[in-house]
Amino acid sequence: MKRLRIGYLSTMYHTSHIIKGLKWVEEFLSTESEWILFGTGPSMVEAFKAGAIDIGYIGLPPVMIGIGKGQPLKCISGGHVEGTVMIAREGCSSLNNSRDILPVLKQFEGKKIGSPSMGSIHDVIIRFLIKKYGLKQVEIRNYPWADLIPEAISEGEIDGAAGTPPLAVLASRWYGQNVIIPPSYIWFFNPSYGIVVTEDMLRQEKMLEEFLTIHESACNFIIQKPGEAARAVAEEVKVVDTTFILEVFSVSPRYCASVPKEYIDATMAFVPALREMGYLDHNLAKEDIFELSFIEKVHPGPHHYLSPLQV
Numbered sequence: 001m002k003r004l005r006i007g008y009l010s011t012m013y014h015t016s017h018i019i020k021g022l023k024w025v026e027e028f029l030s031t032e033s034e035w036i037l038f039g040t041g042p043s044m045v046e047a048f049k050a051g052a053i054d055i056g057y058i059g060l061p062p063v064m065i066g067i068g069k070g071q072p073l074k075c076i077s078g079g080h081v082e083g084t085v086m087i088a089r090e091g092c093s094s095l096n097n098s099r100d101i102l103p104v105l106k107q108f109e110g111k112k113i114g115s116p117s118m119g120s121i122h123d124v125i126i127r128f129l130i131k132k133y134g135l136k137q138v139e140i141r142n143y144p145w146a147d148l149i150p151e152a153i154s155e156g157e158i159d160g161a162a163g164t165p166p167l168a169v170l171a172s173r174w175y176g177q178n179v180i181i182p183p184s185y186i187w188f189f190n191p192s193y194g195i196v197v198t199e200d201m202l203r204q205e206k207m208l209e210e211f212l213t214i215h216e217s218a219c220n221f222i223i224q225k226p227g228e229a230a231r232a233v234a235e236e237v238k239v240v241d242t243t244f245i246l247e248v249f250s251v252s253p254r255y256c257a258s259v260p261k262e263y264i265d266a267t268m269a270f271v272p273a274l275r276e277m278g279y280l281d282h283n284l285a286k287e288d289i290f291e292l293s294f295i296e297k298v299h300p301g302p303h304h305y306l307s308p309l310q311v
Contacts, residue, residue, distance in 0.1 A: 003032040004207070007044045007056035010037065010147070012166045012233055012240075012248050013080060013255070014057045014193060015218035021236030024214045029207060039145045040117040048073060054201050055211065059083075059121030060191045060267050060289070061274060067288055068280040072199035074291040075191075077212050077298075078263050079219065081254045081305050083192025084122050085168045086181035088160035089153055094180035101181055102133050112139045114149045114161035119279060122146075125187055126162040128273045150175040164192075165251035169244060183252040189266040189305075192252075194259070202291060212298040216257035223255055226309045249309060258303040259295055 004025060008016035016035070019025060025033035036053055038044040041062035047053045049071055063073050086104070088094075095104055113130075115123040123142060130138050141158055143149055149161045150171040160180065161167070171177035195215060201208065222229045230245035264286055274280040 003034055004029070004055065004211070005034045005036065005053045007036050007038055007047055007053040007058070009039075009041070009044070009057060009193075010166070010237075011057075011083075011164050011193070012237060012245055013083070013222070013252070015079060015215050015222070016057045017233045017236045018218040018221060018229060019214055021232050024218070025211070028214050029210045031207070040120050042117050042119040045071065045073075048196075048198060055195065055197045057193055058196050059193050061121045061124045061270050061279075062119050063194075063196050064267075064270060064274060064284060064289060065119050065279045067284060068274075068282065073196055074199060074202065075194040075196050075259070075289055076208060076291050077195035077215060077257045077295045078191065078259045078303075078305075079193045079195060079215065079255070079257060080252070081189045081192055081263060081266070082183040082186070082252050083164055083254075084125050084162055084186050084190060085165055085179055085183045085251065086126075086160060086162050086186065087150075087153070087168050087171045087177050088180045089177050092160060092178070092180055094178060095182065095185060099185060101129070101185055104180055105129060105133055105135060108138050108160055109135050110137045111159040112141055112157070114141050114143060114152055114158040114163075116146045116163060117142050117144055121190065121192060122162045122164070124270065124273060124277065124279070125190065127277055129186070131276065150177060153177055166248045168251055169247045173244070179251075187266065189262040191263055191267050195257075205294070208294050209298055212257060212294055216299055219255040219257050222249055222309070223253070223304065223307050224310050226311055253309045254305045256299075256303045256305040256307075257295060258299040259290065259292055260303040260305075263303075264290065
């Protein structure tokens with residue numbers, strides 16, 4: 001294969017920015033890489049459908065929706081869990097020591113909550129929580145780029161939002177907004193992103209194993225040398241500094257390439273939620289979503305999603 005076409009998001013804790021910036025594909029896979037940026041996961045699923053990319057960094061609910069519509073996609077690796085956080089303007093109540101998120105969510109009855117595009121993991125999670133807790137008259141407004149959300153809160157267009165750790169750092173630094181529900185309390189072990197490929201790509205066994213090897217190395221780089229990893233990401237994205245990236249890493253420090261039982265169980269818990277929301281018209285089995293033979297070779301041992309950053 002002469003060129004690997006990789007879809008990625010602006011999400012700064014994904015290993016895509018490290019691998020792209022340090023040119024690890026060219027160095028370790030002996031092939032060229034073409035990196036294609038997408039605003040949201042659903043738009044990346046459309047690119048898979050059009051045959052425009054071979055591999056992608058993406059939250060699993062959009063992938064599951066695509067699979068439910070007959071797209072031949074498989075998740076071959078993890079990457080990060082618990083990557084959805086809720087933010088709001090200063091003055092809104094936040095989670096207290098009781099760990100009960102209902103009072104925090106209830107303040108948005110009759111109000112508007114922002115989220116990245118429909119079908120994104122953040123959109124699915126916030127809609128699920130609204131339904132689960134029986135909240136009334138909550139409007140969800142979706143945005144094609146998550147970076148637009150803090151300004152929308154500031155302008156009063158929405159009252160709060162669900163989104164990524166980078167969104168939370170951006171909202172705090174430049175808009176004075178606060179995290180009101182941390183990632184670890186929203187949905188245990190939710191698969192904020194994984195590595196997904198077309199089924200045709202499964203024949204490229206050697207390349208996929210090599211790619212997952214550098215992906216796991218980049219996950220370990222974040223955990224073991226977060227300062228160096230943050231510097232590499234900052235140099236690649238060129239819009240924020242190393243301190244900003246370190247804050248992003250620490251908001252939800254859950255990095256690993258493996259796919260343990262907890263990751264699978266959290267993924268499968270989305271199936272009934274997606275059916276209730278009308279995104280799926282039938283159930284999906286684990287085998288419909290995952291192809292684990294590659295990561296089981298690359299990462300055969302226990303996962304390290306809960307390992308703290310070595311700062």
